[in-house]
Amino acid sequence: MANLKEIRDRIVSVKNTRKITEAMRLVAAAKVRRAQEQVLRSRPFADRLARVLENIQCRMQFETADAPLLETREVEKITLLAVTGDRGLCGGYNTNIIKRTEQRYAELKNQGFRPDLILIGRKAITYFQNRSSQYVIRTSFQDLEQVPTSQDAEKVTSEVLAEFLSGSTDRIEVIYTKFISLVSCNPVVQTLLPLDPQGIAEEDDEIFRLTTKDSRLTIEKGTAPANEQPSLPSDIVFEQSPDQLLNALLPLYLQNQLLRALQEAAASELASRMTAMNNASDNAKELAKTLNLTYNKARQAAITQEILEVVGGAST
Numbered sequence: 001m002a003n004l005k006e007i008r009d010r011i012v013s014v015k016n017t018r019k020i021t022e023a024m025r026l027v028a029a030a031k032v033r034r035a036q037e038q039v040l041r042s043r044p045f046a047d048r049l050a051r052v053l054e055n056i057q058c059r060m061q062f063e064t065a066d067a068p069l070l071e072t073r074e075v076e077k078i079t080l081l082a083v084t085g086d087r088g089l090c091g092g093y094n095t096n097i098i099k100r101t102e103q104r105y106a107e108l109k110n111q112g113f114r115p116d117l118i119l120i121g122r123k124a125i126t127y128f129q130n131r132s133s134q135y136v137i138r139t140s141f142q143d144l145e146q147v148p149t150s151q152d153a154e155k156v157t158s159e160v161l162a163e164f165l166s167g168s169t170d171r172i173e174v175i176y177t178k179f180i181s182l183v184s185c186n187p188v189v190q191t192l193l194p195l196d197p198q199g200i201a202e203e204d205d206e207i208f209r210l211t212t213k214d215s216r217l218t219i220e221k222g223t224a225p226a227n228e229q230p231s232l233p234s235d236i237v238f239e240q241s242p243d244q245l246l247n248a249l250l251p252l253y254l255q256n257q258l259l260r261a262l263q264e265a266a267a268s269e270l271a272s273r274m275t276a277m278n279n280a281s282d283n284a285k286e287l288a289k290t291l292n293l294t295y296n297k298a299r300q301a302a303i304t305q306e307i308l309e310v311v312g313g314a315s316t
Contacts, residue, residue, distance in 0.1 A: 004302065007291055011291045011295065014284050014291065018288065022277070025274050028273040029270075032270040032271055035266050038147060042259065049252065049253055053246070053253055068247070069164070069250040073171075075170045077116070077171075078115050078116075078171045079115070079116055079118055079138060079160075079173070080101055080105060080115055080117050080118070080174075081160065082119055082120065083097065084097045084119075084265075086143060089276060090269050090273035093177060094121070097176070098127050104189055116137065116169070117136065117137045117138060118137075118139055118140070119140040121144075125140045138169075141159075144262070148266050152262060156262075157251065157258050160254070160258070164194075172193040173190065173191055174189075174258070174261050176262070176264060176265040177268035179268045
């Protein structure tokens, strides 16, 4: 009977765990929707800003531009901006970014550059601080909003700009997780500085849409429209010099690029957590079925044993 009690207690424990993982899955799904809405809301502004910068650059083709953020230097020091989460329980999301950062750091070091790190997220901070003898950490950020805001991007942008403009680093690369689908996220490396303005919504850029089908959350992919913002007239006259306009707009463009990377990373983290919790719930359900079967077999064996003892006692 003690064995039956252990099995029964474990069944209760597994069912309680499944309730928790199912609740976490639903919370992650709701937050993924919010992350998607933020990306879509920020896209028109990003498109318009990219178009303005592109037009100003075209206007300046035969002029001498003095824009520090567009300056290409002889590269010696490279800063890697690694974006992870503050929480776990999201599958391999954090581990993949950390491994990609380690790989890129080693590549740059072997090529003769002097790399260092700017870390976003408690998971990356904890990992690399425990290995501070191997890695140079410039600064770190944690406890950002789970669905990033422009204020979060502004804090990181200010630090990145200060380091680049002061000459402390010659190139800044951001390593984040690009959202592909609810079950597929890909760590990518993107050059953040020096800037090369381009349209935010490329022709093959994917927009993800969460929908409900047969009482289950599914993903639908769509293609983002190309940048359709109008071009500036060729004979436009600027009240300020194009240099001044570029130096005012480029930090804003940089902040927008960084915000998009943070939003993609957040959507990837939430999708990974949603998938991990869904798998955990399914595994708990299967384990509960197996335990119920084991419990029924053990109970049947115990009942059979009692009947045999009764019959044995009656025949003597």
